[in-house]
Each structure stands twice: as C-alpha cells, then as structure tokens.
Amino acid sequence: MGMLFAEEVAAAFAQLRAGLAKAEESIKALSLAEQKKACEARRAEAEQSKKAEAAAREAQAARDAQAAAEDRAAALAEKLSDRAEEVRRLDEQVDRLAVKLEEKRRHTKQMETAVDRLEAEVRGEAKARFRFERPIERRVSSTAPLEERARGGRAEERSPAAEKAGRQLQRSHSPHSRREREAGRTPRCESDKERHGGCLRSRSRSLSRHPPWAGGAQGKGKGRVTLLARGGGADGSAAA
Structure with a gap:
C-alpha cells in the first residue's frame, strides 16, 4: 500500500512538473511574442517619431520660407x-x-x-536817311560856294556839336557805311538792335538841330545858308 501511494505521489508530481514545464514554455512563448510586439511597436513609434520630426522640420522650413517671402514682398x-x-x-x-x-x-x-x-x-x-541825305548832299555840294561866302571866313566859330554831326554825316556817306545800310546790317554804334535804333534817332535829331552846313554863322548869313541848304535860291525862292 505504501509503495502504491508513493508511486501515485511520484506520478502526480511528474504530471505537475510536466504541466509546469508546459506552462513555463507557454509563458516564454508569450513573453517572446510580447517582446516582439513591443519591439515592433517601438520601431513603429521610432519611425513615426522620425516622420513627425521630418514633417516638423519641413513645416518649419515652409514657415521660414513663407516668412522670407513675406519679407521680400x-x-x-x-x-x-x-x-x-x-x-x-x-x-x-x-x-x-x-x-x-x-x-x-x-x-x-x-x-x-x-x-x-x-x-x-x-x-x-x-x-529813309539814305533817301533824305543824298539830296541834301547834292544840294550842299551845289551851294558850297554860297555857303563859303555866307560864312565869310568864320568857320572857327562852328560849334562842337555841328562838327561832330558833320563827321557823322561824312561817315554815313562813306562806302563802308553805305554797304552796311544796303545789306541791312547794324553799324558799329551798338550790337543791340534797340540801341542801334536809338542811336539812329539821336543822330537824326542831332543833324536836324545842328546841320553840318549851318556852321557857326549867325543872323542873316545863317538864315541864308540854311535856306540855301534846304533848296532855296539866293533870293529866297524855292528851288525846283
């Protein structure tokens, strides 16, 4: 009886050991499977984290590029x-x-x-001056002996204004001045047109006030010479 009980106990322990071994093997298998799953999860998580970091870097780069574009704009x-x-x-x-x-x-x-x-x-x-002075020149040249007799040798009494007017009249009848008048150029009075016109008018007034043929004669002789210069005869009649 004791032998049978010991054998039964030994058999029971053997079954228990076999069941324990199977349980350990199943536990190891489960543990390995869980470890594999955990490793795969960690790898997936690492990959996801890498992808997230890459996406974050890309987003940051995009934000930087957008900011730079906005600054440039x-x-x-x-x-x-x-x-x-x-x-x-x-x-x-x-x-x-x-x-x-x-x-x-x-x-x-x-x-x-x-x-x-x-x-x-x-x-x-x-x-006008040319047309006016040519007849005067001819009349003065034709009445020069009468003017000399009227002056009676008193040419030293001529005023400076009359002498100046005579010199101006001689210069105006010179070939050079005549060519300048015919060409329409301005004489050497002034280069300015307005001053040239004023110069001509002042010379005309000077000639009208102090004609060169009047000389320094006074009284009757002066009136006679003036009348002769204007074209009158010796007796005061107008010339043709």
Missing part, C-alpha cells in the same frame, strides 16, 4: 512705393519743365518778332 512693396513716389516727382518736374519750355518758346517767339520789327525799323530808318 514687403521690401519689394516698399521699393515699389519709393519708385512710384520718385516717378511722381519726376512727372511733376517734367510738367514744370514743359511749362517753362513753353514759356521760353513764347518768349523766344516774342523776341524774334521784336528783333524782326527792330530790324525792319532799322532798315526803314536807314533807307
């Missing part, structure tokens, strides 16, 4: 506004210069018109 907008302001100022300057140019053109046209008018007046005065 702001700088370009500022430059564009500066250029637009500069273009506006240049347009205003161009408008002002165009107005000034138009004023200068009008002033130039007015000056050209004034110069043409002065040249026409100078030519007319020169022609």
Whole structure:
C-alpha cells in the first residue's frame, strides 16, 4: 500500500512538473511574442517619431520660407512705393519743365518778332536817311560856294556839336557805311538792335538841330545858308 501511494505521489508530481514545464514554455512563448510586439511597436513609434520630426522640420522650413517671402514682398512693396513716389516727382518736374519750355518758346517767339520789327525799323530808318541825305548832299555840294561866302571866313566859330554831326554825316556817306545800310546790317554804334535804333534817332535829331552846313554863322548869313541848304535860291525862292 505504501509503495502504491508513493508511486501515485511520484506520478502526480511528474504530471505537475510536466504541466509546469508546459506552462513555463507557454509563458516564454508569450513573453517572446510580447517582446516582439513591443519591439515592433517601438520601431513603429521610432519611425513615426522620425516622420513627425521630418514633417516638423519641413513645416518649419515652409514657415521660414513663407516668412522670407513675406519679407521680400514687403521690401519689394516698399521699393515699389519709393519708385512710384520718385516717378511722381519726376512727372511733376517734367510738367514744370514743359511749362517753362513753353514759356521760353513764347518768349523766344516774342523776341524774334521784336528783333524782326527792330530790324525792319532799322532798315526803314536807314533807307529813309539814305533817301533824305543824298539830296541834301547834292544840294550842299551845289551851294558850297554860297555857303563859303555866307560864312565869310568864320568857320572857327562852328560849334562842337555841328562838327561832330558833320563827321557823322561824312561817315554815313562813306562806302563802308553805305554797304552796311544796303545789306541791312547794324553799324558799329551798338550790337543791340534797340540801341542801334536809338542811336539812329539821336543822330537824326542831332543833324536836324545842328546841320553840318549851318556852321557857326549867325543872323542873316545863317538864315541864308540854311535856306540855301534846304533848296532855296539866293533870293529866297524855292528851288525846283
């Protein structure tokens, strides 16, 4: 009886050991499976973290690129506004210069018109003086003996203004002055047209006040010489 009980106990322990071994093997298998699952999960998590980091880096790079693009756009907008302001100022300057140019053109046209008018007046005065002085020259040359007799040798009493007017008349009858008048050029009085006209008028007034043939004679002799110079005869009658 004791032997059978010991054998049964030994068999029971053997079964228990076999069941324990199977349980240990199953536990090891489960543990290995869990470890594999954990490793795979860790690998997947690492991959996901890497992907997330890459995505974060890409997002940061995109944000940086967007910020840089916005900065460049702001700088370009500022430059564009500066250029637009500069273009506006240049347009205003161009408008002002165009107005000034138009004023200068009008002033130039007015000056050209004034110069043409002065040249026409100078030519007319020169022609009138030429037509007026040629008969006077002929009359003076024809009445020179009568003038000498009327003056009676008192040529030293001639006024300086009359002598100056005579010299001017001689210069006006010189071939050089005659060529200048015929060509319409300004004599050497002044280069300015207006001053030239004033010079001609002053010379004409000087000649009318102090004719060169009047000399320094006074009284009856002076009146007679003046009458003779104007074309009168010896008896006071008008010449033909």
